Amino acid sequence: MRKPQKENRYTLSRTDVDLIIEHAQQLITAKGYTQRPAKGPEMEELGIIQDGAVAIANGRIVAVSKSEEILSKYAANERLDASGKITTPGLIDAHTHFVFAGSRESELEQKIKGASYMEILQKGGGILRTVRDTRAASKETLLQTSRERAKSLLIHGTTTIEAKSGYGLTLHDEIKSLEVINSLNDEGPLTLIPTFLGAHAIPPEFDGRVDEYVDLIIVDWLPQISQRHLAQFCDVFCEKNVFEIDESRRILLAGKRLGLMPRIHADELYPLGGAELAAEVGAVSADHLLYASDLGVERMREAGVIATLLPAAPLTLMLDRYADARKFITHGVPVALGSDLSPSCWIENEQLVTALACYKLKMTPAEAIMAATINAAHSIRNAHEIGSLEVGKKADLTIFNAKDYRFLGYRLGVNMVETVIKNGRVVVNDGHLT
Numbered sequence: 001m002r003k004p005q006k007e008n009r010y011t012l013s014r015t016d017v018d019l020i021i022e023h024a025q026q027l028i029t030a031k032g033y034t035q036r037p038a039k040g041p042e043m044e045e046l047g048i049i050q051d052g053a054v055a056i057a058n059g060r061i062v063a064v065s066k067s068e069e070i071l072s073k074y075a076a077n078e079r080l081d082a083s084g085k086i087t088t089p090g091l092i093d094a095h096t097h098f099v100f101a102g103s104r105e106s107e108l109e110q111k112i113k114g115a116s117y118m119e120i121l122q123k124g125g126g127i128l129r130t131v132r133d134t135r136a137a138s139k140e141t142l143l144q145t146s147r148e149r150a151k152s153l154l155i156h157g158t159t160t161i162e163a164k165s166g167y168g169l170t171l172h173d174e175i176k177s178l179e180v181i182n183s184l185n186d187e188g189p190l191t192l193i194p195t196f197l198g199a200h201a202i203p204p205e206f207d208g209r210v211d212e213y214v215d216l217i218i219v220d221w222l223p224q225i226s227q228r229h230l231a232q233f234c235d236v237f238c239e240k241n242v243f244e245i246d247e248s249r250r251i252l253l254a255g256k257r258l259g260l261m262p263r264i265h266a267d268e269l270y271p272l273g274g275a276e277l278a279a280e281v282g283a284v285s286a287d288h289l290l291y292a293s294d295l296g297v298e299r300m301r302e303a304g305v306i307a308t309l310l311p312a313a314p315l316t317l318m319l320d321r322y323a324d325a326r327k328f329i330t331h332g333v334p335v336a337l338g339s340d341l342s343p344s345c346w347i348e349n350e351q352l353v354t355a356l357a358c359y360k361l362k363m364t365p366a367e368a369i370m371a372a373t374i375n376a377a378h379s380i381r382n383a384h385e386i387g388s389l390e391v392g393k394k395a396d397l398t399i400f401n402a403k404d405y406r407f408l409g410y411r412l413g414v415n416m417v418e419t420v421i422k423n424g425r426v427v428v429n430d431g432h433l434t
Helices: 040-044 065-071 106-114 117-122 127-136 138-157 170-185 212-229 243-255 274-281 294-303 314-319 325-330 350-358 365-371 374-379
Strands: 016-030 048-057 062-064 075-079 088-089 090-096 158-164 191-199 233-236 261-266 286-287 306-307 336-339 397-400 416-422 425-429
Touching: 016 065, 016 397, 040 325, 040 365, 048 065, 048 075, 062 065, 062 090, 062 286, 065 075, 065 233, 065 274, 088 090, 090 286, 090 336, 090 350, 090 374, 117 261, 138 170, 138 416, 138 425, 170 191, 170 212, 191 243, 212 243, 233 243, 243 261, 243 274, 274 286, 274 294, 286 314, 294 325, 306 325, 306 374, 314 350, 325 336, 336 350, 336 365, 336 374, 350 365, 365 374
Parallel strands: 016 075, 016 088, 090 158, 158 191, 191 233, 233 261, 261 286, 286 306, 306 336
Antiparallel strands: 016 048, 048 062, 088 397, 397 416, 416 425
């Protein structure tokens, strides 16, 4: 991309703005779905403007149109030439387990040799190994490692994420993780939306006493999390032999009563009825959904629950099954995308997630982009601020070194991001943090 241009504004009688992005070969606006998510055929309505431009002032979008019109009405100190490139809303990752310590690379060999996710967990690995590492890590250590992770996400074009706790599984360590999320959100530039996931696994000290652990979360932890305004959502890993339907229902409804909006890990490894439960409790999002039943899909549609699909998760678990995105789309359930970033699925590139949605979920590139922008914004209840390029919204944009939006589902293994604008400020230029 050319260096920002300086303009002699004294020769022009135009409205002054801070930044203009001009001459985008394809300006993908995803406009028209701020009030509700796109669904069905709407998920292919990218709202493309050829030779498009965006005018930005005070961190907000003030105009979106053809370059000729924008340049005739606005003057800016800084202008970015996006000729031959696509410009999208900043990518949004609607499902991450962002704060963790340690790594689990040894489990890759176990998976290759046939060990299942639940078998690794039952032997003290998986989530429980990361729990040990995260409990042992100081808040400062978690801050530093998470800060570096945030930089990587930005470089790859992601400007907002949903970020879960869930590797502490004590009140002290869950609060520690949520405080890290909130501290990083205050630091910026990446926006993190915090989710409490105390019901991520049954901690070893509560082995065989699941009801006691659920009672502890409901009676003690949730009120403190709510009172301290540490999270916006309450999530639960609803799965056979972990937190089953009744236990998940109790936790989600308790959180909802305290103002924590419900989300749910549903029907990932077994057809337990998590999709139906998501509809019953009024969850904002049900995630994974590899084994969602037809009834569950219909109930989600009726209740307006978003299906947040995570194509990298079954890939890294070496499963042969993926969520049936086409069924959700055909039945009118809005689909969002997330990475499932975690020690089990260590992926920091939402571009790869959109490509996997095409190759593994059989979504079109347009559907995948909508799922990673405006629908992902709805999944985290932030579509009034982000997810599309519309007047009044935060100026979060990503410019890709690609000539056509289909490259986001087509070109694999490279970072196509050239520039990232967050809240109206260039934070990544020529692929590097500014």
